[in-house]
Structures are given as C-alpha cells and as structure tokens.
Amino acid sequence: MDGFLQIRSATKMYRTPEGGSIRALDDVTLHIRSNEFISLLGPSGCGKTTLLKCIAGFEDLDHGDITLTGQSLTRIPAHRRPFNTVFQNYALFPHLTVERNVAYGLDVAHVERKERTRRVGEALEQVGLAGFGARMPNQLSGGQQQRVAVARSLVLKPKVLLLDEPLSALDRKMRESMQIELKSLQHSVGITFIFVTHDQEEALSMSDRVAVLASGKVQQLASPKEIYDEPQNEFVANFVGTSNIFKGKVIAKEGRTLTLKTANGRELAVASDRFGVGDDACAVLRPEHLKLSGEARDRAIKGTVTQSVFVGSEMHLHVDVGLGRTAVVRHRHNKGSTEAAYGPGADVTLYYTPEAAHVIECKGA
Amino acid sequence: MAETGATASRNRRTLILLLAPLTILLGVFFLIPLGIMVVYSFLEPGLYGGVEWNWYPYNYGRLIGWPLNDYEVFDPIYLKIFLNSLQIALMTVAGTLLLSYPAAFWVASMKGPRKSLVLFLVALPFFANMLVRIYAWLLLLRPTGFLSTLLESTGLIIEPLDLLFTNFSVIVGMVYVLTPFMFLPIYANVEKLDYSLVRASRDLGATNVQTLWRIILPLTAPGIIGGSVIVFIPALGNFIVPSLLGGSKVQMTGNLIERSFLQSRDWPFGAALALLIMAFVVVLFSLQFSRQSKSEGQGTR
Incomplete structure (x- = not known):
C-alpha cells in the first residue's frame, strides 16, 4: 500500500445544542492511493462530508492525523493545502465571469498574466467550456456551472481533487453524462479524486475503490465489485x-455448503468457507440471484407474492417466503407475457444457487 | 384573446386603484410644495417674510455668484458652509460604515432568539425621541460631562476637555443617530452572503484579506452603497444635531436653511438654498445610479 494520503484514527466530535456530543468521525483509518478515484459513500450524517472537510482543512480533527506522502497536514491551513474542492452548490463567485472564476486561484497566488491566461484557457478546454469565458455564472446551466467549478479547481493542479456531492443538484440524464466525464477527466489528469456521495449507483459506477461509511466509521473499503458481491x-x-x-443458525455443514435454520424453522442452503455448526449467520441474496424458474441443482423456496411493482424494464416482486422477511425478486418483463400470474396472492417458487448467496456475520442474531 | 385583454385591463384598473392613495399623498404633500419652493426661489423676499411677486433670480447669486444685482452680494461663506456640511456628511458615512460592517457579520453569525434580540436593540433608539437622545450627548461631551471627568480622573488629561461645538461632536451625534440606517441594509446583504463562497475562496488559496477584498466586499457592495446613500442624504441636510451639538460654531446647510426661513424670514433665499442642495444630491446619485446600471448591464450581457 503506498503512503500517498493517509488518514489515521481520525476522530471528530460535534457538540449538539442539547449539550451532548456526536462522534462525526470515529477512529477512521483510510489509506488513499495516488491517482485513484475513491468514493466516500454513506447516508447523510455518516461523516463523509466531515471527513472531506477535515481533508480540505476546513475542520480540525480532535484526534488522529492526516498525512500526505508522509507529511502531517494538521498544522497546514486550508488555503495552503495542495487540495481543491468542488462544492455541492459549486460556490461559483457570482460577481465574476467564468474566466475570472477559473483564474481566481492563480490571481490570488499572483501568477503572471501570460501564464494565467494560458492555464485558464487550458482548464476551460479540458472541461469543454472553451469560449464560455466571458459569461457570468448565472447564465450557465447546472451542468456547465459544475464544469466551471471543476476547471477552477483543476487549474491549480492540485494533488487531490475533493468533490462534495457535486452531482446531486443535476437531473438524472445530466448526472449520468457528468459521471462518465468526471471519470475520464480523472483518468486524463491523473490525480486522486475523492468523491463524496450518498448515491450508491454513482459510487459504484465511477470509483476504483469505495469506502462505505456509517455512523462515523468505515464499514468497508473495497472495489465496487467487492462491495456489491461481498x-x-x-x-x-x-x-x-x-x-x-x-x-x-448454522445447523449442518457439508463441504462448503451450510444449512441455515431461520428463527421460524425454515431451512436455507448457502455456500461459505467461514462459519461452523452452531454459529449465527446471515445469508445475503441479491434480487437478481433469485429466479422464478430454475435448474435441477438449484435450491427452491416457496412463497406468495405480496406486491408486484412495474418499473419499466422489469417487475419487482415482493415475495413472502416465510423466512421472517419479504424477498425482492426481479423479473424481466416480456412484452405480451401474462403478468397476471405474478400478481399479489400468486404462489411462486424461487430458485437460487448456494454459491450466489453471500454469508456474513449477524449483529445481535 | 378578448378575455385575456379584459383580464389585463382589469388588472390595470386594480393596480391604478391600489397606487392611487400613495400617488395622491406624494402629489399633494411633496410635488406641490416642491413646486411652490421652485417658484418662490425666483421671487423677491417680502419685508417681513413671504414673497413679493417679482422676478428675482438674485437669491441664487448670493450662493453661486451669478446673477447679482445692487442689493445681493456673492458671499463665499455659503460655499464654505456647504463644503463643511459635505465633509461632516462624508465622515458620518465613514463612521457609521466602520461601526456597522463588522457588526453586521457578527449579528448574521448569531442564531435564534439572540439574533432577534440584537435586531430589536438596533431598532430600539427609534422608540425614544431624537432630541432627548442628542441632549444626552450634550451631557456626555461637555467640559463638566461624563467623558471629560472620566479622562481627568484617570489622569490622561489635565484640563477639562471641551469636545462640544466642534465638527467632532457633530459627527459623533450624526453617527449615533444614523448608524441603524447603515446597519440594516448592510445586515440584509450580509445575511444573504453564501458562506460557501468564502470557503471556496480559501480553498483556492486566498488569504483572509484577499477573500475580504475580492469576494466579501464586492458581494456586499449593494448594502454598503444603499446604507451610504440613506445615511449621506439626511446627514447633509440635518439641522437638529448641528444646532444642539455644534452650537453657533459649526454651521451646516441645514441650519442655514432653517435660519433663513424662521429667523431672517428670507423665504426665497432659503428655498434657493434647499433646491441647490437637492439638485446636488440628485445629480450625484443619478450619476452613481447610471454608472451602476451600466456595469450591471455589461454583467448580464
């Protein structure tokens, strides 16, 4: 693991108005690599934005340390860190033209005029906004403002670009095209992007690695595929x-195949290397791993459809399988097929392979 | 089409009805008196006040040197008093600005009931009569007053300090009376200031001073300009503060106008004086306004 940007035991407390305190960051340790696109993913209030602010230098840690290539950043104020931020609302200066916005960081650093003009032009071209320099921010669309914000940061050639939910204000179509653009931009400028989001799809589709945060702790740091599959x-x-x-509870083990007995007495076969007889375990089955038809080697669960939701490309069936929870099944929707068969109250059999199930430890099971 | 036309004309009628009271009020109590002043300023002063209906442009001659006749002489003292008034008004703007600008940020950063309380306190002086409040300053600033006694007892000064009846005392009084008028527009502007812009500026490498000059000041300029205008105009014409705290030593145009009407009973001269000052202010601010709207026009093109 290279020691590019290291966050060690970062802890940050906030006072609540009632006089208590909340741990926004609770002993977070993260090693971020150079040139990677890493997402901090989590629900609101999980600490992801706090972590970003601490990296940027807008907030100080109560405990722990952040180092960049071995050097502590603790005593370095925000304006002297080689990081730049793309803010959620873009924070473009409304009284300055696009060009002056992008030039701002160079202006305050007293960069010579000729070089400034060249670099501003380059940055605007990089984000596809050459020729927009004379416009005011309020004359641009949301997506264009977003690009100006990115250009304004990239023009300073930061070592790390911090992005604080930058796509959340855009509509769906724009968001998707900006995702692709940001990813390829990261590739071409070759610096680390730290991308904060609460949108898991966004995090999975763009990132090299995803750090899932909840209640101030890193829950998992892994590649998108690993996060999803395991x-x-x-x-x-x-x-x-x-x-x-x-x-x-695991009641039998045969090779890699475990038999899991649920609280209401149903049995479920899953595959895992971990766990032994007598352990508590949770089986995770993605909706796409549950099928309405199966082959001989598949396991079957019988259930009753409680609800079916049409979402366009598929039907989402909520099936009561008597396991204490309702299962969600995705059924590809075929034109002209008899969907009535999967209406509420229909009895269905769900098939899955034991290998498709992922087994994890249960909290308090 | 016909229906929307009817709706439009109905809306128009409603608008006219709604605007009528204000229009009549301003027409009767502002425009007509102003018209009378314009007419009077070109008439001959009556012996015991009032006017003689003779064409007499020489009232202006006393003030600006032209036109003159045998009886009216140009006296530069009026220009001098005007310049002194201008200076006091500008110092008042500067003083209220220096007090209000930081305070606006301080109050804007407050939360909940504390903020409401402070805003209430800003408006509180309006509840007390202005004369009373200025008399209080008389007691504070006079040689046997609070400030002088305090400084004497600490040994900082030996002789009693006479601050009264100077430009300084007038400016203190003006700043005191007019600060709320500077504070409120600035506060309204600062309140709206998006703090993430300040953070963005810091993030892009600007120091606090650079952020203040390049981001905060330009974005709060409308409040500063608005506050300055509504402090400058009443400061220039104020006659209560200078007559109480300036005595006979500090003359402002406000006193001069008051005196021409009430003491020397030269109505045409007072009217001419008042109209000249009004013209000055109108020209000044229409210049500023046209410059501002021009630069805004460039911005949005």
Missing part, C-alpha cells in the same frame, strides 16, 4: 443495492 456486514449489504438478508 458486503462485509449487514449495513453495507443493505445500503449498497437491494439485499434479501435472512438470519439463521
């Missing part, structure tokens, strides 16, 4: 994608 705990399994989680 969530480390119940929180990650629930937060990233849709999961069917079934709690139970």
Whole structure:
C-alpha cells in the first residue's frame, strides 16, 4: 500500500445544542492511493462530508492525523493545502465571469498574466467550456456551472481533487453524462479524486475503490465489485443495492455448503468457507440471484407474492417466503407475457444457487 | 384573446386603484410644495417674510455668484458652509460604515432568539425621541460631562476637555443617530452572503484579506452603497444635531436653511438654498445610479 494520503484514527466530535456530543468521525483509518478515484459513500450524517472537510482543512480533527506522502497536514491551513474542492452548490463567485472564476486561484497566488491566461484557457478546454469565458455564472446551466467549478479547481493542479456531492443538484440524464466525464477527466489528469456521495449507483459506477461509511466509521473499503458481491456486514449489504438478508443458525455443514435454520424453522442452503455448526449467520441474496424458474441443482423456496411493482424494464416482486422477511425478486418483463400470474396472492417458487448467496456475520442474531 | 385583454385591463384598473392613495399623498404633500419652493426661489423676499411677486433670480447669486444685482452680494461663506456640511456628511458615512460592517457579520453569525434580540436593540433608539437622545450627548461631551471627568480622573488629561461645538461632536451625534440606517441594509446583504463562497475562496488559496477584498466586499457592495446613500442624504441636510451639538460654531446647510426661513424670514433665499442642495444630491446619485446600471448591464450581457 503506498503512503500517498493517509488518514489515521481520525476522530471528530460535534457538540449538539442539547449539550451532548456526536462522534462525526470515529477512529477512521483510510489509506488513499495516488491517482485513484475513491468514493466516500454513506447516508447523510455518516461523516463523509466531515471527513472531506477535515481533508480540505476546513475542520480540525480532535484526534488522529492526516498525512500526505508522509507529511502531517494538521498544522497546514486550508488555503495552503495542495487540495481543491468542488462544492455541492459549486460556490461559483457570482460577481465574476467564468474566466475570472477559473483564474481566481492563480490571481490570488499572483501568477503572471501570460501564464494565467494560458492555464485558464487550458482548464476551460479540458472541461469543454472553451469560449464560455466571458459569461457570468448565472447564465450557465447546472451542468456547465459544475464544469466551471471543476476547471477552477483543476487549474491549480492540485494533488487531490475533493468533490462534495457535486452531482446531486443535476437531473438524472445530466448526472449520468457528468459521471462518465468526471471519470475520464480523472483518468486524463491523473490525480486522486475523492468523491463524496450518498448515491450508491454513482459510487459504484465511477470509483476504483469505495469506502462505505456509517455512523462515523468505515464499514468497508473495497472495489465496487467487492462491495456489491461481498458486503462485509449487514449495513453495507443493505445500503449498497437491494439485499434479501435472512438470519439463521448454522445447523449442518457439508463441504462448503451450510444449512441455515431461520428463527421460524425454515431451512436455507448457502455456500461459505467461514462459519461452523452452531454459529449465527446471515445469508445475503441479491434480487437478481433469485429466479422464478430454475435448474435441477438449484435450491427452491416457496412463497406468495405480496406486491408486484412495474418499473419499466422489469417487475419487482415482493415475495413472502416465510423466512421472517419479504424477498425482492426481479423479473424481466416480456412484452405480451401474462403478468397476471405474478400478481399479489400468486404462489411462486424461487430458485437460487448456494454459491450466489453471500454469508456474513449477524449483529445481535 | 378578448378575455385575456379584459383580464389585463382589469388588472390595470386594480393596480391604478391600489397606487392611487400613495400617488395622491406624494402629489399633494411633496410635488406641490416642491413646486411652490421652485417658484418662490425666483421671487423677491417680502419685508417681513413671504414673497413679493417679482422676478428675482438674485437669491441664487448670493450662493453661486451669478446673477447679482445692487442689493445681493456673492458671499463665499455659503460655499464654505456647504463644503463643511459635505465633509461632516462624508465622515458620518465613514463612521457609521466602520461601526456597522463588522457588526453586521457578527449579528448574521448569531442564531435564534439572540439574533432577534440584537435586531430589536438596533431598532430600539427609534422608540425614544431624537432630541432627548442628542441632549444626552450634550451631557456626555461637555467640559463638566461624563467623558471629560472620566479622562481627568484617570489622569490622561489635565484640563477639562471641551469636545462640544466642534465638527467632532457633530459627527459623533450624526453617527449615533444614523448608524441603524447603515446597519440594516448592510445586515440584509450580509445575511444573504453564501458562506460557501468564502470557503471556496480559501480553498483556492486566498488569504483572509484577499477573500475580504475580492469576494466579501464586492458581494456586499449593494448594502454598503444603499446604507451610504440613506445615511449621506439626511446627514447633509440635518439641522437638529448641528444646532444642539455644534452650537453657533459649526454651521451646516441645514441650519442655514432653517435660519433663513424662521429667523431672517428670507423665504426665497432659503428655498434657493434647499433646491441647490437637492439638485446636488440628485445629480450625484443619478450619476452613481447610471454608472451602476451600466456595469450591471455589461454583467448580464
């Protein structure tokens, strides 16, 4: 692991108005690599924005340390850190033209005029806004403002670009195209992007690695694929994608195949290297791993449809499988097919392979 | 089409009805008196006040040197008094600005009931009569007053300090009376200031001083300009503060106008004086206004 940007035991407390205190960051340790696109993913209030502010230098840590290539940043104020931030609302200076906005960082650093003009032009070109220099920010669309904010940061050639939910104000289509653009921009400028988001799809599609945060702690740090396929705990399994989680006790083990007995007596076969007979465990089954038809080697669960939701490309079936929880199944919707068969009250059999299930420890099971 | 036309004309009628009271009020009690002043300023002063209906442009001659006749002489004292008034008004603007600007940020950073309380306190002086409040300053500033006694007892000064009846005492009084008028527009502007812009500026490497000059000041300029205008105009014409705290030593145009009407009973001269000052202020601010709207026009093109 290279020692590019290291966050060690970062802890940050906030006072609440009632006089108590909240741990916004609770002993967070993260090693961020150079040239990577890393996302900090979590629900609001999980500490992701606080962590970003601490990295940027707008907030101080109560405990712990942040180092950049071995040097502590603790005593370095925000305006002298080689990081720049793209803010959630873009924070473009409304009284300055696009060009003056982008030039701002160079202006305050007294960069010579010729070089300034060249670098501003380059940065605007990089984000596809060449020729927009004379406009005022309020004459631009949300997506264009976003690009100005990125250009304004990149023109300073920071070592790390911090992005604080920059896409949340954009509409869906714009957001998707900006995702692709940001990713390729990161690739071409070759610096680290730290991207804060609460949108798991965004985090998975753009990042090299994702750090899932909840209640001030890092829940899992891994590649998007790993986060999705092998969530480390119940929180990650629930937060990233849709999961069917079934709690139970291991009652038999045969090779890699465990038999899990749930509280209401149903049995479930899953595959895992960990866990032994008598352990509590949770089986995580993604909706796409539950099928309405199966082959001989698949396991079957019988259930009753409680609700079916049409979302366009698929049907989402909520099935009561008698495991203490309702299972969600995705059924590809075919034109002209008899959907009535999967209406509420219909009896269905769900098939899955034991290997598709991911087994995790249960909290308090 | 016909229907929208009817709606439009109905809206128009409603608008006219709603605006009528204010229009009549301003028309009767502002425009007509102003018209009378314009007419009077060109008439011959009556012996015991009032006017003689003779064309007499020489009232202006006393003030600006032209036109003159055998009886009216140009006296530069009026220009001098005007310049002194201008100076006091500008110092008042500067003083109220220096007090209000930081305070606006301080109050804007407050939360909840504390903020409401402070805003109430800012408006509180309006509840007390201005004369009473200025008399209080008379007691504070006179040689046997609070300030002088305090300084004497600490040994900082030996002789009693006479601050009264100087430009300084007038400016103190003006600043005191007019500070709320500077504070409120600035506060309204500062309150709206998006703090993330300050953070963005810091993030882009600007120091606090650079952020103040390049971001905060330009963005709060409308409040500063607005506050300055509504402090400058009443400061220039104020006659209560200079007559109480300036005595006979500090003359402002406000006193001069008051005196021409009430003491020397030269109505045309007072009217000419008042109109000249009004013209000065109108020209000054229409210049400023046209410059501002021009630069804004450039901004949005």
